[in-house]
Amino acid sequence: xxxxxxxxxxxxxxxxxxxxxxxxxxxxxxxxxxxxxxxxxxxxxxxxxxxxxxxxxxxxxxxxxxxxxxxxxxxxxxxxxxxxxxxxxxxxxxxxxxxxxxxxxxxxxxxxxxxxxxxxxxxxxxxxxxxxxxxxxxxxxxxxxxxxxxxxxxxxxxxxxxxxxxxxxxxxxxxxxxxxxxxxxxxxxxxxxxxxxxxxxxxxxxxxxxxxxxxxxxxxxxxxxxxxxxxxxxxxxxxxxxxxxxxxxxxxxxxxxxxxxxxxxxxxxxxxxxxxxxxxxxxxxxxxxxxxxxxxxxxxxxxxxxxxxxxxxxxxxxxxxxxxxxxxxxxxxxxxxxxxxx
Numbered sequence: 591x592x593x594x595x596x597x598x599x600x601x602x603x604x605x606x607x608x609x610x611x612x613x614x615x616x617x618x619x620x621x622x623x624x625x626x627x628x629x630x631x632x633x634x635x636x637x638x639x640x641x642x643x644x645x646x647x648x649x650x651x652x653x654x655x656x657x658x659x660x661x662x663x664x665x666x667x668x669x670x671x672x673x674x675x676x677x678x679x680x681x682x683x684x685x686x687x688x689x690x691x692x693x694x695x696x697x698x699x700x701x702x703x704x705x706x707x708x709x710x711x712x713x714x715x716x717x718x719x720x721x722x723x724x725x726x727x728x729x730x731x732x733x734x735x736x737x738x739x740x741x742x743x744x745x746x747x748x749x750x751x752x753x754x755x756x757x758x759x760x761x762x763x764x765x766x767x768x769x770x771x772x773x774x775x776x777x778x779x780x781x782x783x784x785x786x787x788x789x790x791x792x793x794x795x796x797x798x799x800x801x802x803x804x805x806x807x808x809x810x811x812x813x814x815x816x817x818x819x820x821x822x823x824x825x826x827x828x829x830x831x832x833x834x835x836x837x838x839x840x841x842x843x844x845x846x847x848x849x850x851x852x853x854x855x856x857x858x859x860x861x862x863x864x865x866x867x868x869x870x871x872x873x874x875x876x877x878x879x880x881x882x883x884x885x886x887x888x889x890x891x892x893x894x895x896x897x898x899x900x901x902x903x904x905x906x907x908x909x910x911x912x913x914x915x916x917x918x919x920x921x922x923x924x925x926x927x928x929x930x931x932x
Contacts, residue, residue, distance in 0.1 A: 632647070634920060659710075778795070827848065
């Protein structure tokens with residue numbers, strides 16, 4: 591298997607195009623880039639010119655990239671568009687903070703801004719409203735605290751409801767239909783992806799053993815998450831999977847020996863997958879991130895490179911075009927149109 595990179599014209603647009611298919615034609619992957627080029631915006635954290643973490647926007651083909659915070663006196667990360675794409679939630683850290691790939695939702699201040707990064711407002715103090723995630727209507731946030739899962743009204747900043755956290759200790763996200771939470775929990779063992787009913791608190795295991803950082807498909811019935819599957823030699827590498835919420839059907843999305851696949855997220859119509867391709871475990875937040883990649887959901891399961899053991903485990907894996915964009919961390923996607931900063 592080979593990695594193919596288009597020429598100067600592609601690089602000038604801000605992306606290099608890779609394919610997991612041997613002898614794949616450049617026009618196949620270039621066509622994919624054209625397919626996604628106008629489909630909204632990706633927000634992500636990356637190192638700015640000053641060396642601090644800033645927030646950026648880019649088109650899904652990597653073009654029109656711009657820094658939307660540009661704050662040399664602090665660090666920003668963890669962007670998340672509101673469901674309607676009209677606001678951007680993120681966390682702001684003191685300059686020089688090492689953003690921990692497992693604890694970043696507990697660090698720093700919660701911020702909410704316009705989707706282009708303008709008019710930022712600090713919500714609460716340092717380490718308040720941890721792991722904040724949007725409600726479906728954007729009027730509330732769910733926060734993961736030591737006391738439990740707290741539902742906070744954004745207008746009043748008051749806790750309006752609370753649930754036991756049931757062992758969940760990171761990466762809390764509210765489903766688009768409002769019926770569920772997902773997160774990483776101690777449930778029989780550490781590093782278990784779970785689903786919790788948002789009203790009753792009833793919890794079920796989606797997948798245990800070295801699984802983390804889940805997020806929702808927009809149908810609210812399926813989850814996307816990285817997993818370091820059992821049976822690999824040595825420490826093993828991390829692949830990206832999907833599962834139904836009951837945890838009964840788990841399928842590979844993308845994997846590649848030599849890389850840890852994190853940052854799994856989806857386009858608003860679930861037709862495209864975002865992820866980061868990390869040569870080292872952890873997601874890259876402690877350093878400078880890792881290449882952000884885009885592929886079609888319909889092209890899953892996909893395996894890149896020789897990856898003999900992975901291909902043996904997933905003989906149905908396809909060859910898929912993958913756009914490899916700039917280095918970043920925790921990307922998210924909206925189809926809402928975003929103008930220039932005012």
